[in-house]
Amino acid sequence: MIAATHHTALADLIGPDNILTEAGDLAGYEAGARYDRGRAALVVRPRDTEQVSKAVAYCVRNGIAIIPQSGNTGVVSGSTPDASGEQVVISLDRLARQFELDIENRSLRVDAGFRLSEVNTRLADHGLQFPIDLGADPRLGGMLSTNTGGSRFLKFGDVRRNVLGIKVVLADEHGTVLDLMSGLRKNNTGVDWKHIFIGTVGAFGIITECELNLEPLPLQVATALLVPRDGAAVMPLLAAMERRLGSYLSAFEGMSGNAIKAALGHVPSLRNPFANGAVPDYTILTEVSRDWEWREGEETLDQVLENVLAEVWESADAPLADAFVGPAAEIWTLRHALSEGVRASGRLAAFDLSFRRQDVIRFCDHMKQVLPARYPGITVCDFGHVGDGGVHFNLVLAPDAPTGPEIETELRAFVYGAAVEEFGGSYSAEHGIGRKNQSFYDHYTDETRRELANGLKALTSPAKLGTVRFGSA
Amino acid sequence: MIAATHHTALADLIGPDNILTEAGDLAGYEAGARYDRGRAALVVRPRDTEQVSKAVAYCVRNGIAIIPQSGNTGVVSGSTPDASGEQVVISLDRLARQFELDIENRSLRVDAGFRLSEVNTRLADHGLQFPIDLGADPRLGGMLSTNTGGSRFLKFGDVRRNVLGIKVVLADEHGTVLDLMSGLRKNNTGVDWKHIFIGTVGAFGIITECELNLEPLPLQVATALLVPRDGAAVMPLLAAMERRLGSYLSAFEGMSGNAIKAALGHVPSLRNPFANGAVPDYTILTEVSRDWEWREGEETLDQVLENVLAEVWESADAPLADAFVGPAAEIWTLRHALSEGVRASGRLAAFDLSFRRQDVIRFCDHMKQVLPARYPGITVCDFGHVGDGGVHFNLVLAPDAPTGPEIETELRAFVYGAAVEEFGGSYSAEHGIGRKNQSFYDHYTDETRRELANGLKALTSPAKLGTVRFGSA
Incomplete structure (x- = not known):
């Protein structure tokens, strides 16, 4: 445990009200919102930059490791203390005045x-x-x-x-x-x-x-669910929409049938929007928006979207098998329920990947081929951002599948290996690096970049800060 | 002069055809497109990254300073050798295959x-x-x-x-x-x-x-010249256009009357687009564009722009005094002639500044107040990018105004001082740092950032490279 003198000294520096030490108070800062649990020596809650600076200087001078913590909603163990009980959490939760x-x-x-x-x-x-x-x-x-x-x-x-x-x-x-x-x-x-x-x-x-x-803010929005003819039709569909809608197009989100079924199965308030309730293998949520008020004489945005979809529908080699224009709130509720639905479906291994845009579907199709042979009982529940190359690649494990840290690490290595080595993708599209994927940073970052990062670490913040190790600290 | 052995060694490394040494061949690489003249020891023209690497390694091992040169169209002396005749220019002009x-x-x-x-x-x-x-x-x-x-x-x-x-x-x-x-x-x-x-x-x-x-590429474009009621009306005009056009709005460029007059006076092919040829004090070039083909039933973009301008015109406290919707090519020709027109008007001191958006006009108005008293005979010919806070702040000096490097430096310090210290702006919006504004980098960059840059220089490219000094090299 951290010495009581440190507690006193930090309380003197930035005020006793801004320090937490009781186990009950610490608990909320020791666990991530979705994963992860550690133990904090104490939690400092500065109210401004100057207090952050004082707390940091004190910790550095006394060799105390610091974990900066913001909303703590991440998924790579980037903002929670480790199990040692010796790290000080500096929380941003009171830094909200200006x-x-x-x-x-x-x-x-x-x-x-x-x-x-x-x-x-x-x-x-x-x-x-x-x-x-x-x-x-x-x-x-x-x-x-x-x-x-x-x-x-x-x-x-x-x-x-x-x-x-x-x-x-x-x-x-x-x-x-x-x-x-x-x-x-x-x-x-x-x-x-x-x-x-x-x-x-x-x-x-x-x-x-x-x-x-x-x-x-957008002042006009129209939303639709599009069912591509098949996997190969997704990129032509995106191209057709981009060509006809340009900067109107504000979302083009892919949702696998498995992810939608998981959401419908575990979030009772959702309405099944598909004809006869038959969930397609793959659905695209598309949104068009305009950031001005509708003007007399202008087509409504719903009309624009319907006309565009009719054009795409009637085009040669039409990439579209079906489409449902519907209320934005309902469609986005389904989209935002995917994460909860997938989590509720069983034990989850979640990966945040990105690719060149055309490789999102190719990668998912490839994995659906190779994963079941290697990991029987696994269900791929992918969804994500086809328009920018990102995908939340989620695997739900069968209830009786073998489990444990070793298997999780092996599975992670298998998925990242395919994503990075075979498809030239990224193993962390928008979640950064933390304890959870540190070893993959070490593995996939070439020596030149690792050495540059080590040098930059020494140059900027030589002391122990955060959960990711770029340098020796 | 650089030793002949270096010439031979470089020719051996990357091929004699890729090295220039004759005075006549060097001339084009020794002068900037618009400013600046120096002397090169020799010019290396690599054909790929590997040849660049070989040339750089050789120069570094032999303590030869390197000036990388691209199109050489900059204005801050960032890509031309100094007068020593000891620097090697590495030109990118043959690196154009992939x-x-x-x-x-x-x-x-x-x-x-x-x-x-x-x-x-x-x-x-x-x-x-x-x-x-x-x-x-x-x-x-x-x-x-x-x-x-x-x-x-x-x-x-x-x-x-x-x-x-x-x-x-x-x-x-x-x-x-x-x-x-x-x-x-x-x-x-x-x-x-x-x-x-x-x-x-x-x-x-x-x-x-x-x-x-x-x-x-945009497939529909409409362009107009807008005359704001006065300087104070420019930001309300921008707000009115942004509110009605959103992501259609692709340019909102300010042009001072002096800059337009300079262009009309020195580029004979230009047509004066204003009623009775009376050039306003300030004009905005605005462009709206859509990146799809016009569709049956859709308003044309010219109609959209005209309707929007009519709405703005009729609004309470209308910020608009006049407007001319015209052919894009003609209007952009005028815009792109400003630079040539201003240069042809006399001796020029040119500054590339940026501000918070609302400060562009405030700064220009302020300078039009204070400059004439201090530098009689100076004409402010500003134009630029009001929509993003950038401005090309050009001063044309009277033919009989005192001149010389000292006065130029003093004028530069005066303008940058006002821009940076009084208006919180930048002294280099989009031209970077070179010999020409190095001293302002040294002056306006705080010590922490300068030291970080020095450290980064040592970490990445410790040898002499380029005209800007971030580190000791």
């Missing part, structure tokens, strides 16, 4: 502890949004440090694209504050350091504040 | 020596584009290493947003090739190193290949 909206610049200067949902609720009053659409509700710091993508990447890109500036506390003896705050969209005056901290899960510094690019 | 289009992934794997115009000519056959719209015609390597923006940033962003992967040669004794090539849009597996090389003008490595994100 909220400065710059409407003309379409940007928001904000503390990193706000939750995405709160940011977007506040922005909605102004017709604006931070355009990252996720099933979970993380805090901003975690979103930046993992560079989340989400369901509307196709139109708005990832977090990285929508960050103008950040403030970071480095894990050195001074808790150096690196001020990279900016409201500028164009600024090429040296290294754009923020990109080193975005997506690297806190290993190089703790992001405490940021300025975000904002986008207008 | 051109692998991946239509389904909407990406292009390409050598860095291709010119933007050639890339887009080839892509047009497939209805695609690399969506960076510039007046100049640089090669890709230079575009990446300065992170250019351009006239359609509002819709497509900068180069950084549109790069998926790069290959880089580091200036170490091995000419290490750092392979960051990727066709993935999502990949969060450690440091995204490409961002260190994008926008840093070759100081950390030479970009030799890249994979680019492509966008569909």
